[in-house]
Amino acid sequence: MITTNGNLLEVKNLRTYFDTEDGIVKAVDDISFELKRGETLGIVGESGSGKSVTNLSIIRLIPDPPGKIVSGEVIFNGSDLLLLRNEAIRKIRGRRIAMIFQDPMTSLNPFMKVSRQLMEMTELHLGHTRAQAHDHAISMLEKVGIPDARARADSYPHEFSGGMRQRVMIAMALSCEPELLIADEPTTALDVTIQAQILELIKTLKRETGTSVILITHDLGVVAGMTDHVIVMYAGKIFEQARTADLFSVPGNPYTKGLLRSVPDPTAEQGKLYQIPGLPPDVAHLKPGCPFAPRCDHVQEICHREFPPFVELAPDHHSLCHFAREVYAESGKPQIHR
Amino acid sequence: MSTEKKTDPELIHIPPEMAIAEADVRPEEAGEFIRGTSLWRDAWRRLLKNKLAVFGLIVVVIVTITSIIGPAVIKRVFGFAPDYIPTDDVRLIRSFPPFRGPNGEFSWAHPMGTDNAGRDQFARVLQGGQISLFVGIIATLVSLLIGVSYGAIAGYFGGRLDNWMMRIVDVLYSLPYVIVVIVLLSVFRSQTPRGQLILLFIALGAVSWLTMARIVRGQVLSLKNQEFVLAARATGVSSGRIIFRHLVPNTLGPVIVYATLTIPQIMLTEAFLSFLGFGVQAPLASWGSLAAEGIQNIAIFPWQLIFPGVTMALTLFSLNFLGDGLRDALDPQMRTV
Numbered sequence: 001m002i003t004t005n006g007n008l009l010e011v012k013n014l015r016t017y018f019d020t021e022d023g024i025v026k027a028v029d030d031i032s033f034e035l036k037r038g039e040t041l042g043i044v045g046e047s048g049s050g051k052s053v054t055n056l057s058i059i060r061l062i063p064d065p066p067g068k069i070v071s072g073e074v075i076f077n078g079s080d081l082l083l084l085r086n087e088a089i090r091k092i093r094g095r096r097i098a099m100i101f102q103d104p105m106t107s108l109n110p111f112m113k114v115s116r117q118l119m120e121m122t123e124l125h126l127g128h129t130r131a132q133a134h135d136h137a138i139s140m141l142e143k144v145g146i147p148d149a150r151a152r153a154d155s156y157p158h159e160f161s162g163g164m165r166q167r168v169m170i171a172m173a174l175s176c177e178p179e180l181l182i183a184d185e186p187t188t189a190l191d192v193t194i195q196a197q198i199l200e201l202i203k204t205l206k207r208e209t210g211t212s213v214i215l216i217t218h219d220l221g222v223v224a225g226m227t228d229h230v231i232v233m234y235a236g237k238i239f240e241q242a243r244t245a246d247l248f249s250v251p252g253n254p255y256t257k258g259l260l261r262s263v264p265d266p267t268a269e270q271g272k273l274y275q276i277p278g279l280p281p282d283v284a285h286l287k288p289g290c291p292f293a294p295r296c297d298h299v300q301e302i303c304h305r306e307f308p309p310f311v312e313l314a315p316d317h318h319s320l321c322h323f324a325r326e327v328y329a330e331s332g333k334p335q336i337h338r
Numbered sequence: 339m340s341t342e343k344k345t346d347p348e349l350i351h352i353p354p355e356m357a358i359a360e361a362d363v364r365p366e367e368a369g370e371f372i373r374g375t376s377l378w379r380d381a382w383r384r385l386l387k388n389k390l391a392v393f394g395l396i397v398v399v400i401v402t403i404t405s406i407i408g409p410a411v412i413k414r415v416f417g418f419a420p421d422y423i424p425t426d427d428v429r430l431i432r433s434f435p436p437f438r439g440p441n442g443e444f445s446w447a448h449p450m451g452t453d454n455a456g457r458d459q460f461a462r463v464l465q466g467g468q469i470s471l472f473v474g475i476i477a478t479l480v481s482l483l484i485g486v487s488y489g490a491i492a493g494y495f496g497g498r499l500d501n502w503m504m505r506i507v508d509v510l511y512s513l514p515y516v517i518v519v520i521v522l523l524s525v526f527r528s529q530t531p532r533g534q535l536i537l538l539f540i541a542l543g544a545v546s547w548l549t550m551a552r553i554v555r556g557q558v559l560s561l562k563n564q565e566f567v568l569a570a571r572a573t574g575v576s577s578g579r580i581i582f583r584h585l586v587p588n589t590l591g592p593v594i595v596y597a598t599l600t601i602p603q604i605m606l607t608e609a610f611l612s613f614l615g616f617g618v619q620a621p622l623a624s625w626g627s628l629a630a631e632g633i634q635n636i637a638i639f640p641w642q643l644i645f646p647g648v649t650m651a652l653t654l655f656s657l658n659f660l661g662d663g664l665r666d667a668l669d670p671q672m673r674t675v
Contacts, residue, residue: 061571065497094573101572107565111587120583121573172573 007075008179008212009035009058014072016050016057019065023284027053027067029236035180035229040206040213042227042244044220044259046280050236051216055182059093077179095125098173102185104165108157114141115153118172125176140171144201163194167201174205181206182214187222199226220263224248229316232256235281235291238310242317252311252319252328254298290322298323384667391663397656401649405467412461453631453642463646466623469535470650473542473624474605478597480543485550486593490581492551493558504555507548515545516607523616531619538617542604553596557589591668598661602654609650625650 016028028050035041043051056062058074060081074081076097081089101107109117118137122128128136134153141149144167157165166186173181183202187195199222206213215226223230223244230247232240232255240253251257258276278295290296293303302322311324321327385391412418449460492503519541526537561567562585570580609626611617618624625646632643 059572061568090574090576092574093571094575099569099572101565101569103565107569109566109570109584109588111590112584120570120575124574169569 006036007034008037008077009214010073010075011054011058012073012075014054014057014074015070016053016062016067017070018067020284025284026236026286027283028057031072031233031236031238033231033238033241035212035214037179037212038210039229040215040227042223042230043214043216043233044218044223044230045233046218048280048283049233050283051233052184053236054233055099055184055214055216058182059097059099060089061093091125094121094173094178095176096178097180097182098176098178100166100169100173100181100183100186103189104162104169105189107169108165110157113154113156114160114168118153118168118175121172121175136175137171140175141168143174143205144168144171145197146171162190163197166190166194166198170198170201170205174209174211177209178211180214181211182216184216185218186215187219188217195222202226220259232259235283235286237291237320238318239292239321240319246314246317250317250328250331252313252317252324252331253321254296254323254327255292256319257327257331258295258297290320298327381664381667385663388663388666390659391667394656394659394663397652398660401467401653401656402471405464405471408464409461409468412458412464418458418461453628459628459641459645462623462628463625463649466618466625466628466646467649467653469618469622469624470605470608470626470653471601473535473539473608474601476539477542477546477604478600480539481546481550481600482593482597483547484543485547486554486586486589487582488547489551489554489556490558490586490589493555494562494577494581494585496559496562500555504552507551510545511548516610518545519607519611520614520616523611531622534617534619535622538608538611542607546600546604550593550596550600553592554586554589557592558585561585561588595661595665595668598657598664602657602661605650605657606654 010032011034012032014028014031015026018025018027031050031054033041043054045051053062053067057069057072058076058081060069062069069082072082076092081092084092108114115134115137118140119128119130119133122133122136123130126136138149138153141153146152146164146167152160157168160168166189170186181202186202187198190198202213202215203226205211213226215222217223227244230240230242230244231238232247232253234255240247240251240256242252247256248260251260255276258274261274262276264273276295281291281294287293287304289302289304289306290308293299296303298321300322306322308320308322308324310318310320312318313324313328319328385395452459453462488503488507492500522541522544523534523537527534558581567580567584570584575584605625608617608624609629612624612626613630615630618627628646629643629650632639632641632646636643
């Protein structure tokens with residue numbers, strides 16, 4: 001196995017397009033990023049920015065048709081997942097790359113006992129016998145903090161609350177000790193106290209198992225607390241890519257700045273909550289310039305005409321903007337608080 | 339059929355082993371874990387509340403059991419098989435009224451009378467029930483096997499495959515299937531009654547799965563976009579396993595309902611074909627062929643038609659009541675429609 005400079009995952013120039021009646025939707029358009037072993041990567045962006053499609057592309061679960069991975073490489077542990085045969089990728093799904101989905105209410109099969117769903121994983125990938133798999137399932141349920149796991153394992157999903165089901169999903173995802181865990185908005189459908197518990201659980205388990213995590217979210221608070229690196233996506237493109245601390249302290253992209261300003265600040269009680277004007281663009285009909293230009297407060301004439309460059313602002317810090325350096329410099333200045 | 343459910347339907351049924359386990363729990367812990375009711379138990383309770391469905395269930399169970407063991411019991415007690423013709427005594431080869439012996443005296447031997455050849459009508463009706471139920475169940479099993487797999491595969495893979503598979507169904511659907519069955523049966527006409535019966539099974543099975551395939555495909559189409567299917571795919575489960583382990587169990591409600599309604603439908607078709615002389619042939623009997631014989635003598639020997647006819651009608655009604663009850667029980671939302 002080729003270990004490529006400590007990177008568990010390298011995504012290079014990934015393009016995933018959807019062929020719709022409305023034209024070709026470039027859901028993910030030329031995206032590259034990498035993930036080191038044991039690190040957590042956050043992907044943030046509005047709905048429809050291509051976060052989920054990026055991750056479904058990684059494990060090749062894009063519904064085809066209409067979706068299609070047009071080009072790119074997904075190097076996982078030195079081999080390109082996009083070139084693997086179907087049986088080979090199936091052995092990776094769940095075993096080495098596991099996923100947690102957004103809505104725990106619908107991501108468990110309502111007709112299968114919880115234990116059965118957990119057992120399916122290890123029977124399939126680790127060759128467990130029924131008894132082994134059952135014991136393993138119970139120990140996993142205990143690990144994710146299901147009280148009275150032995151008695152509850154044989155319940156059906158509807159007998160569990162939302163938070164409990166998400167715990168079950170996490171137990172399932174981690175039961176084969178995958179090297180990469182993709183969590184697609186794992187807390188969006190949960191209420192706030194449960195959110196905190198689930199995030200804490202993911203953190204703890206990550207520390208124990210050394211799994212790398214890709215965390216998709218639109219909650220910047222979650223990103224700040226959980227991740228080492230962040231990618232900001234907009235209209236299928238990476239707009240900014242940085243270490244988490246850098247992104248929050250010196251954002252180099254007007255979109256990121258807008259996002260950060262939109263986070264409610266409990267200490268400043270007065271005033272209206274900031275909102276980026278306009279709506280995300282229709283990715284099927286993008287104009288030649290910067291896709292964010294119509295909503296941008298730094299917009300210049302060039303933005304409507306030319307696609308912006310991907311500027312390196314610092315090591316590990318890139319931004320897609322004609323005026324990335326200016327924005328970056330401006331962010332770096334000591335802020336005069338409103 | 340379950341017979342242990344004699345408890346009040348309002349109460350949550352606790353199996354004995356659970357009850358012991360709960361008694362062992364310390365009182366302070368007992369409150370925190372309430373045993374949930376499963377979907378099936380809920381459905382069963384709703385079914386028990388439906389009087390017509392319970393009536394149907396009871397009749398179906400009685401008819402099934404007596405049909406299965408009845409002919410053997412009669413053979414034991416009175417010493418004649420359903421196809422026994424009393425050839426040694428020519429005076430007995432004629433149609434007796436119910437409960438009448440050779441000289442018009444009261445007798446238990448033939449509670450439904452005899453047919454023209456002196457065969458016991460009761461034994462014939464029971465044997466006819468055996469064959470009618472058997473035809474209904476086998477054809478329904480075929481429809482389950484072919485229809486469910488076919489529909490699930492078409493629905494899950496979608497696209498061009500689905501298109502082709504469902505167009506084939508459409509073509510078969512558009513053929514008038516009674517005529518197809520008649521043609522099948524007359525082209526492959528078999529010499530033996532048993533061969534004819536097998537042909538009937540094949541012919542009825544071959545056409546019975548079409549609606550089932552459509553129902554299951556529709557269900558799978560709506561289910562396959564649910565997140566649990568994506569989640570299963572993301573855990574590396576193969577397509578075959580997703581279809582048969584994850585999707586098919588989720589379609590079970592409508593499938594069961596439709597299957598229980600298919601049984602009477604197929605039985606009726608069988609009776610119809612036998613009535614026309616295409617189905618079951620003497621000496622084997624089915625309700626349809628018995629009715630066909632009976633109708634020729636309706637003016638003189640009305641019991642030859644009445645008994646098989648009433649038994650069949652009662653059974654078909656009951657199966658339909660049971661099917662409707664199951665539909666209401668398994669899908670409470672549909673009730674309001």
